[in-house]
Amino acid sequence: MKTFASRRVAHPGLLILALVLAALPLLLPNAYYFDVAIRIALNAVVVIGLNLLMGYTGQISLGHAGFFGLGAYASAVLTTHFNWPPAAALAAGAAATGLLAFVLARPVLKLKGHTLAMATLGLGIIISIAINNEGQWTGGPDGISVPGFAVFGFEITGEKSWYAVAAALLLLVTWFALNLIDSPVGRALQAIHGSEVASRVVGIDTTRFKVRVFVLSAVVASIAGSISAHYIGFITPNMAGFFHSIELVTMVVVGGMASVFGSILGAALLTLLPQLLSAFEGWEVVVFGAILMLTMIFLPRGLVPSLARRRSKPAPAEGAALQLVKKQGGGHA
Secondary structure: OOOHHHHHHHOHHHHHHHHHHHHHHHHOOOHHHHHHHHHHHHHHHHHHHHHHHHHHOOOOOOOHHHHHHHHHHHHHHHHHHOOOOHHHHHHHHHHHHHHHHHHHHHHHHOOOHHHHHHHHHHHHHHHHHHHHHOHHHHOHHHOEEOOOOEEOOEEOOOHHHHHHHHHHHHHHHHHHHHHHHHOHHHHHHHHHHHOHHHHHHOOOOHHHHHHHHHHHHHHHHHHHHHHHHHHHOEEOHHHHOHHHHHHHHHHHHHHOOOOHHHHHHHHHHHHHHHHHHHHOOOOHHHHHHHHHHHHHHHOOOOHHHHHHOOOOOOOOHHHHHHHHHHHOOOOOO
16 A cells, blocks of 8 residues: 555645645635636546546546535435435435446447447436426426535535635545546556456456446546535536536546546646636637647647647557556455
C-alpha cells in the first residue's frame, strides 16, 4: 500500500487543486461568483465520474443526466412529501440509482459503439419522461421546490458554506478517482479501453469491471444531483434531460478524455462560457459552438492531454493488458 508521502508525490495536482479551492473564497468578490464556483465544482464531480466510464473504460453514456436527475428528485420528493432528513434522502437516492444502474449495466454494456450510445440515450429519455409524467410527486414540467440541507440540526446556508461543501466533495472525488486509476482496478479499466479481447485473454473479467465503473459513475452523479437540488432550492425535469447529458459529455471531451484534471477544466470552461458570452446578444450559441469546434480541431485530445504533450504514446491494447498481469504477478484480475 502506498504511503501518504508517496501519494503526495504521485498526485501533485491534488495539492494544487486543494490550494486553489482554499484560496478562491478570498478572491471571489460577491455571491454571484460564489454561485458560479459552486456550480463548476458540482458539474466537475459528475464529469469526473463520467470520465472514468468514458475516458478510462471507453464506454459511451448519453444519458448520464438521468442519474443526476434521479438523485435530485429523490432528495426533493423524500424531503418534501415524506419529511425525510436530507442526508437520508441523499443516501437513499444514491442507493436506488446505484441499484438501477447495476440492473441495467449488464444488458446495456454488452452493446458497443453507436448501439451503446443509443441505449444509454434511451435510458436518459425514459428517466426524463417519468419525471415529467409523475406530476403528483415531482411537480411535472413545472418543477418542485427543495428544502435546505440540514445535518444534526445544522443547516447549510450562505454562499460560503455551500462553497465549502462543493469544494470538499470535489476534492474527495478527485482524490478517489486518482487513486482508483493508479490501482489494479484502474489499470484493468484502461486495458479494457484498449482492447476488450486482449483483456479477456489475460484473464480480466471485462463485464464485471464495466458494471462496477458504470454503477460508480451513476452513484457519483446521483450524489451531485442531490446536493445541487438542495443548493438551488428548485428543480425542473431539464436537469435530467438530453441536452444536459450532451453538456456533460462535452465537458469530458473538451477537458480531455482519460484526464481527471481535464474533467475539472472542462466543467469550468463549459460552465463559465455561457456567462462570458452573454455579451454576444443572440449570437452566444454560435460563438459557443465555434469555440468548441476550434478546440476539437486544434486540440483533438482535449485541453489538458493536448497541452501536456505526453512524453510517450499510450501503450498498445495488448501491452496495457500484459502490464496489468505483470504488476499483479501473473494472476487473474
